[in-house]
Amino acid sequence: MREFKLICALVVSTFALISCEKDTTADEGAAYFGGEVVNPKNSFVILSKSERILDTIRLDENNRFLYKIENVEKGLYTFRLWASEGLEYQMVLLEPNDSILFRLNTLEFDESLVYTGNGAKKNNYLINLFLDGEAEDKTILGFSQLSPIEFERRLDSIRDHKLRRLKQFNAKNPSSDTFNNLIKGNINYDYYLSKEVYPFVNYGNTERANFNELPEGFYDYRKEINYNYCELMDYFPYYTFLKHHFENLALSEHFKTSEDSVFNLKSLDYNLIKLNLIDSLMVNDSIKNSLLAQTAVEFMSNSKNTDDYDKVLQSFTAKNTNKKNDHYVTNMVNSLKGLKAGQRLPEITVLNYNGKELVLDKIIKRPTVVYFWSSVYRSHSDSHKKATELKIKYPEVDFIAINATATNSTNWKKQLSQFNYSKFDEFMFKEPEIAKHKLAISPINKVMIIDKNGKVVNAHTNMFSIMFEEELLGLLNQ
Secondary structure (H helix, E strand, O other): OOOHHHHHHHHHHOOOOOOOOOOOOOOOOEEEEEEEEEOOOOOOOEEEEEEEEEEEEEEEOEEEEEEEEEEOOEEEEEEEEEEEEEEEEEEEOOOOOOOEEEEEHHHHHHHHHHEEEEOOHHHHHHOOOOOOHHHHHHHHHHHOOHHHHHHHHHHHHHHHHHHHHHHHHHHOOOOOHHHHHHHHHHHHHHHHHHHHHHHOOOOOOOOOHHHOOOOOOOOOOHHOOOOOOOHHOOHHHHHHHHHHHHHHHHHHHHHOOOOOOOOOOOHHHHHHHHHOOOOOOOOHHHHHHHHHHHHHHHHHHHHOOOOHHHHHHHHHHHHHOOOOHHHHHHHHHHHHHHOOOOOOOOOOOOEEOOOOOEEEEHHHOOOOOEEEEOOOOOOOHHHHHHHHHHHHHHHEEEEEEEOOOOHHHHHHHHEEEHHOOOOOOOEEOHHHHHHHHOOOOOOOOEEEEOOOOOOOEEEEEOOOOOOOOHHHHHHOOO
């Protein structure tokens, strides 16, 4: 779940600058934000508001910093720094006259995070709510195998307990409306999210059967959904909820006119319905554009039917109002069309560990799996472990790893050493942004299968799919 939340955060960052209509004047009063980082992996902290970077703050010789925000705009801020697993992030609630310090150990990023100072209690409450939520996700996943009525009863009990705890906290620590609206929003939208995903994670039946068995009123809370919740716009769980909410709505509509009984991400009809629902219900243009772009990119990442790409692109461009997103998705469609099975790889320059420039398709001499990674995502460790297992099982196949986001060879080499990755089958792009477009690298952990002649066999596959080894066997039997 932590990985998924980070992905959602980065998706929002990639596709849109989220913002709400508000008074352009900042709130009165300054706020101070600082802290101490134990075992820092870099010498700076990145502070952002609504994905707008406010500053890159350097740590002093004691790995501490203190930063003053004049005329602070009350709300959630994000701070990011490099930790043992890559780029980590967490959020802090800042209001006028706050003076908040944190202490954390990068080896246990979230678990070690503690706030002190004026405004610390509300932020310690917020981080504890986050940590409790990670354990709670597993509990609720277990509940999801129960009947809808029993699932709802247990979910109601969890929400009621959280609301009672908030009331007790406020009795001892009177808090602002900003804090209370944020916490109540978190509690409610976590609750809504669990109900939205229930039909997808209950393994007893197909999604269609699960929908049909839901009791009347199971989704009554949808009347309360705020599609322009400004106070939660910067809070990634709200975006996570919206993503699953529209998946659920679209699948319900799709089942009304199709004979499908299962959730199929590759369905053209389902994805067109989803784009229409996002366009018709979302109020905030920024997050609407982000959801539209993510829907289009996910479809193209899952579907190998390039003939359907133009239909999704046409629907997307008719609804999207962000030129950057339009350019990104259009380029992705064009790139994927050029990566059809049987086509040669486009000319991409990579750098090996020694800094030598090489053309990607020229270093492929045998059947090859090319997989991509970034230290920003924790999944890079799983990908490398899986590749190591497959190398043993399929010695006739080469496995090439490319860091898709590295821009500095010195830092990249440090990461290879830190994660104990091989120097001999690891590469970085000479021009990462150009390469990511040409190879349509989305999601970042996508995998490509290339034959011995440097021609594409599958431009979008997954090493963790149960079908992946069948693809490798088919390649070797050609």
